[in-house]
Amino acid sequence: METFQSDNNPFQKTNTDKINSVDPIAIFNEFLTSKRIFKNKEVLSSSFIPDEITHRNTEIASLSRIMAPSLLFEGISNVLVYGFSGTGKSLVTKYVGKKLASSAEEKKVNVLPVYMNCRLENNNTEYRLIANLCAVFNINVPESGLSVNSLYKRLIKIIDAESTYLILILDEIEKLIQHAGDGVLYSLLRLNESLKHAKIAIIGISNNIDLKASLDQRVRSSLNPVEIIFKPYNANEIFDILLNRSKEAFYENAISEGVLRKCAAMVAQEHGDIRKALDLLKVAGERTQQLGNSVITEDELDNAAEALEQNITEGMIKSMTRQSKCILLSIISVARNKRMGRVYSGEVYDAYLKLSEKFGLKKLTFRRVSDLIADMDYNSLVMSRIKSHGRYGRTRELNIAFSPSIINKAETIIKEELNITT
Ligand SMILES: Nc1ncnc2c1ncn2[C@@H]1O[C@H](COP(=O)(O)OP(=O)(O)OP(=O)(O)O)[C@@H](O)[C@H]1O
Ligand SMILES: [Mg+2]
Structure with a gap:
C-alpha cells in the first residue's frame, strides 16, 4: 500500500515539480473553490428538519392550543390536519408533538405523542399498527399470530398501569383507512371507555379533504375532529x-x-x-x-x-391500472383530435369503448369511467370540472394537466404498457 506521505513517497516534492506548465494543483483548487454548487445537499431533501418554520404560525398555534389541556390531563379534541402535498403538515405536526413531549417531560406529566406514518407498510394494517404501538411500550408481540383483540388488551393494560395520555399522530391516515378500513379508528377511540387512568387522542394528517365525509357515520361521530386546514x-x-x-x-x-x-x-x-x-x-x-x-x-x-x-x-402512469391507462389514452386521443382543446367525458367514453375493445378490456360503465377520471384529477394528471347534462347525464369537462411536451412520451408509455405498437 502506498500512502503518498512516507519518506520514500515517489510523489514527494522534487525539482521536477516545475517542469510542466499545467498545474494539477491549480485545477484541484479551482474545482474545490469555484465549481462547487452544494454546501450541503442534504438540506434539500424533504426529510431534513429545518431550524426555522416560517409562515405557519397560525397552524402551530392552533395545534398547540388543542393539545395544551393534555398537560393537565384534561381531554383534548381529536384533530384532522388537511392540506395539499408539501404544505408543511408533517413538519408542523411533528414539531408541535416534539415540543409537547418536552413540555410534558419538564412538567412531569405522562403525555406521550407517538408519530406513525401509515404510508409505511409496517403501519398500514390494524394488527401491525397496534403491534407497533405495543412495541413503543416495550410489549413484545409476534408479527402475526395473536388476535387483534389480545393486542388491544395488552395495550390497555400497560397504558392504564402507566397512566399515559397517548396522543397518536397518524400521518397519511388515508393509507391506513384504505388498507385496514376506518374501524381501526373507532376501536382505538373506544379504548377510552375501558381506560381508567389513561387517555387516547388521535391526530390524523391527510391531503384528502374529503376524508371526514368518507368515514362511516359511527366513526365520524366518535372521532368528531377539529379540522385544521393548511392553505397553500x-x-x-x-x-x-x-x-x-x-x-x-x-x-x-x-x-x-x-x-x-x-x-x-x-x-x-x-x-x-x-x-x-x-x-x-x-x-x-x-x-x-x-x-x-x-x-x-x-x-x-x-x-x-x-x-x-x-x-x-x-x-x-406506470402505476395505473390497465383500465385507467386505457381511459387516459382515450382522453389524450380525443384531445389530440381537438388540437388539445377541452374535451368532455361523453366523448372520452365513446373513444374508451373503442380502445377497451382493442385492448381486450372489459367495458366499464360511464359512471365507473367518470369515477376513475376523478381519481386522475386527484392525482393531478387531468383537471376536470362538472359541466352540464350531456348525453350520458352529468358531463365533465377535461383538460390534460401535464405539459404538451410530455404528452407524446405519455402516449408511448401507455401504448407500450398496454402492449400495442400502433
Ligand atoms: N414553513 C416551512 N418552513 C420550512 N420548511 C418547510 C415549511 N413547510 C414545508 N417545509 C418543507 O417542505 C417539505 C414538505 O413538508 P411536509 O413534509 O411537512 O409536507 P406535507 O404537507 O406533510 O406533505 P404530504 O402531504 O405530501 O405528506 C419538507 O422538507 C419541509 O421541511
Ligand atoms: Mg406529510
Whole structure:
C-alpha cells in the first residue's frame, strides 16, 4: 500500500515539480473553490428538519392550543390536519408533538405523542399498527399470530398501569383507512371507555379533504375532529422558505434571488408544494454541476422542471391500472383530435369503448369511467370540472394537466404498457 506521505513517497516534492506548465494543483483548487454548487445537499431533501418554520404560525398555534389541556390531563379534541402535498403538515405536526413531549417531560406529566406514518407498510394494517404501538411500550408481540383483540388488551393494560395520555399522530391516515378500513379508528377511540387512568387522542394528517365525509357515520361521530386546514403557500412565502433553505444548501453566489423567485412562482401555481420546489433546486443544482458551471441559471431550472415532470408523470402512469391507462389514452386521443382543446367525458367514453375493445378490456360503465377520471384529477394528471347534462347525464369537462411536451412520451408509455405498437 502506498500512502503518498512516507519518506520514500515517489510523489514527494522534487525539482521536477516545475517542469510542466499545467498545474494539477491549480485545477484541484479551482474545482474545490469555484465549481462547487452544494454546501450541503442534504438540506434539500424533504426529510431534513429545518431550524426555522416560517409562515405557519397560525397552524402551530392552533395545534398547540388543542393539545395544551393534555398537560393537565384534561381531554383534548381529536384533530384532522388537511392540506395539499408539501404544505408543511408533517413538519408542523411533528414539531408541535416534539415540543409537547418536552413540555410534558419538564412538567412531569405522562403525555406521550407517538408519530406513525401509515404510508409505511409496517403501519398500514390494524394488527401491525397496534403491534407497533405495543412495541413503543416495550410489549413484545409476534408479527402475526395473536388476535387483534389480545393486542388491544395488552395495550390497555400497560397504558392504564402507566397512566399515559397517548396522543397518536397518524400521518397519511388515508393509507391506513384504505388498507385496514376506518374501524381501526373507532376501536382505538373506544379504548377510552375501558381506560381508567389513561387517555387516547388521535391526530390524523391527510391531503384528502374529503376524508371526514368518507368515514362511516359511527366513526365520524366518535372521532368528531377539529379540522385544521393548511392553505397553500403563496409565491412570497415559498420564496422566504427557499431562501432560508438555500443559504444552508448552496454556496454563496451559486444561486441568485431571481432563480429562487422563479422557482417559488413555478410551484405557487401548483398548490405551493415545498417538496417539489426543493426537488427542483436540487435537480437544477446537479445539472449545473454536471455541466461544470458554478451558477444555477433560470434555464437550468426550466430543464429541471421538465425532467421532474417527466419522471413524475411516467411514474404515475406506470402505476395505473390497465383500465385507467386505457381511459387516459382515450382522453389524450380525443384531445389530440381537438388540437388539445377541452374535451368532455361523453366523448372520452365513446373513444374508451373503442380502445377497451382493442385492448381486450372489459367495458366499464360511464359512471365507473367518470369515477376513475376523478381519481386522475386527484392525482393531478387531468383537471376536470362538472359541466352540464350531456348525453350520458352529468358531463365533465377535461383538460390534460401535464405539459404538451410530455404528452407524446405519455402516449408511448401507455401504448407500450398496454402492449400495442400502433
Ligand atoms: N414553513 C416551512 N418552513 C420550512 N420548511 C418547510 C415549511 N413547510 C414545508 N417545509 C418543507 O417542505 C417539505 C414538505 O413538508 P411536509 O413534509 O411537512 O409536507 P406535507 O404537507 O406533510 O406533505 P404530504 O402531504 O405530501 O405528506 C419538507 O422538507 C419541509 O421541511
Ligand atoms: Mg406529510
